[in-house]
Amino acid sequence: MTHQRKLLVAIIQAADGHLDALSLWQRAQEQDPTLNKVTVYRTLGLLKRYGLVDELDLMHLEGGKHYYEAKAQRDHIHLACTHCGRIQEFESLLFEKLKGQIERDRRFRIQVVRVEAGGLCEQCQSSVTSGR
Amino acid sequence: MTHQRKLLVAIIQAADGHLDALSLWQRAQEQDPTLNKVTVYRTLGLLKRYGLVDELDLMHLEGGKHYYEAKAQRDHIHLACTHCGRIQEFESLLFEKLKGQIERDRRFRIQVVRVEAGGLCEQCQSSVTSGR
DNA sequence: TTACGTGCAAAAAATTTGCAGTTTC
DNA sequence: GAAACTGCAAATTTTTTGCACGTAA
Numbered sequence: 001m002t003h004q005r006k007l008l009v010a011i012i013q014a015a016d017g018h019l020d021a022l023s024l025w026q027r028a029q030e031q032d033p034t035l036n037k038v039t040v041y042r043t044l045g046l047l048k049r050y051g052l053v054d055e056l057d058l059m060h061l062e063g064g065k066h067y068y069e070a071k072a073q074r075d076h077i078h079l080a081c082t083h084c085g086r087i088q089e090f091e092s093l094l095f096e097k098l099k100g101q102i103e104r105d106r107r108f109r110i111q112v113v114r115v116e117a118g119g120l121c122e123q124c125q126s127s128v129t130s131g132r
Numbered sequence: 133m134t135h136q137r138k139l140l141v142a143i144i145q146a147a148d149g150h151l152d153a154l155s156l157w158q159r160a161q162e163q164d165p166t167l168n169k170v171t172v173y174r175t176l177g178l179l180k181r182y183g184l185v186d187e188l189d190l191m192h193l194e195g196g197k198h199y200y201e202a203k204a205q206r207d208h209i210h211l212a213c214t215h216c217g218r219i220q221e222f223e224s225l226l227f228e229k230l231k232g233q234i235e236r237d238r239r240f241r242i243q244v245v246r247v248e249a250g251g252l253c254e255q256c257q258s259s260v261t262s263g264r
Numbered sequence: 265t266t267a268c269g270t271g272c273a274a275a276a277a278a279t280t281t282g283c284a285g286t287t288t289c
Numbered sequence: 290g291a292a293a294c295t296g297c298a299a300a301t302t303t304t305t306t307g308c309a310c311g312t313a314a
Contacts, residue, residue, distance in 0.1 A: 002287070002294060021278075036296050041279060057189055059244065064196065064304065065278065077230075079240050090238060094230040098209075099249075101226055107254040108211050108220070112191070115247045117231075122239040134269060134313070153303075168271050173304060196279065197303065 004028075004035055008043045012053060017069035018087060024068070044068055051111065059118035061085055075099070077115040083124035136160075136167055140175045144185060149201035150219060156200070176200055183243065191250035193217055207231070209247040215256035 011027050012019065019027075025040045047053040047068075056067040059080040077090040095115065102108055120128060143159050144151065151159075157172045179185040179200075188199040191212040209222040227247065234240055252260060 001289095004295070034296080038280085038297080039295060042294080045280095055192070059246075060187070060198075063277070064198070066196070077234065079234065079238065081240075082243060088238065088240075090234060092230060092233060094226060094233055098224060098226040098230060101224060102209065102211065102222060102249060106211065106220065106222060107257070108213075108249070108251055109257055110249050110251040111214060112251070113247070113249040114191075115230075115245070117234060117240070117242050117245040119243040120241040125239070125241055136270070166271080170272080170305085171270060174269080177305095195302070 004032070004039050005043055007031055007035065008040065009047070009052075012047075012068060012070050015069075017089075018056065018058065018067045019069070020065045020067050022065070054112065054114065056114065057116060058087055059116055061118075075113055075115075077117065079121070080116065080118050081121040081124055082118050083120055083128060086121055088121065136164065136171050137175055139163055139167065140172065141179070141184075144179075144200060144202050147201075149221075150188065150190065150199045151201070152197045152199050154197070186244065186246065188246065189248060190219055191248055193250075207245055207247075209249065211253070212248065212250050213253040213256055214250050215252055215260060218253055220253065 007028055008024065011024060015027075021037070021040050021044060024044070025035070025037045028035045028040065044053065044055075048055055052071055053068045054071055056069065056078060058067055058078060059082070061080055061082065062085070074091055075095065077092065077095060079088045079090055081087075099110055099113060103110055139160055140156065143156060147159075153169070153172055153176060156176075157167070157169045160167045160172065176185065176187075180187055184203055185200045186203055188201065188210060190199055190210060191214070193212055193214065194217070206223055207227065209224065209227060211220045211222055213219075231242055231245060235242055
């Protein structure tokens, strides 16, 4: 446990979620300007392998980068608005059931699941249809 | 409708799915060696915007590239085995219900959904536990 | 013909690797 | 003290952009 890792983990935990590697690095630099971007990538890889963070794409609304968030108690779905870019999270019992179904029907032992939807959020539906 | 686009679309349709940009380009080159990789990216972008292909990550089992497949009648889930790399597809009524729930509960108009799970397929569970 | 698409070259963005030196336990 | 981790520099991989020319409708 190096102080670099402690710092990165603390930032990820504290963040409301959805940090990409670059933002994580920038925030880390405020505390430790010597911390290298490579260390960010290596640490993220590690946390991912240990299942401590989830990697997201958020439908690649802007470029091909990845987003990271601390693994929550309960899995949730990400809804990305293709119009305003807002990301909402959604928990659902049906989602839990779906995971159960996959594990049973296919005898597939799930380690990580990712559900992402792209579409129009409530606000943007009205603004798009009204031409606003 | 240029002949380059026709060719690329034909390859995507014919493929069993899960082509990355590079493979698509390589296959296209067999038919038309002058077809440029840039055209592949531009065409994929277009097809994606029109909702004719889905973009997948397949849990980034190998690098950060993206995979593409022709949009099917019915959405399906991708299961990626972290041990052998095999990809299975899974259709489920529960998944359809989950989409309905999202649209109703959040009044979110879904344009694309992606469900990907990483874990161990049936075969790999036994080989891993037995040390094979 | 005219708007749109393509190839080429080059750039940008995102991520990975090799290696030597430095920490952590 | 040994194994693991870091920074630096450089390389890879994946994708995007500018621009002049070519092509489909």
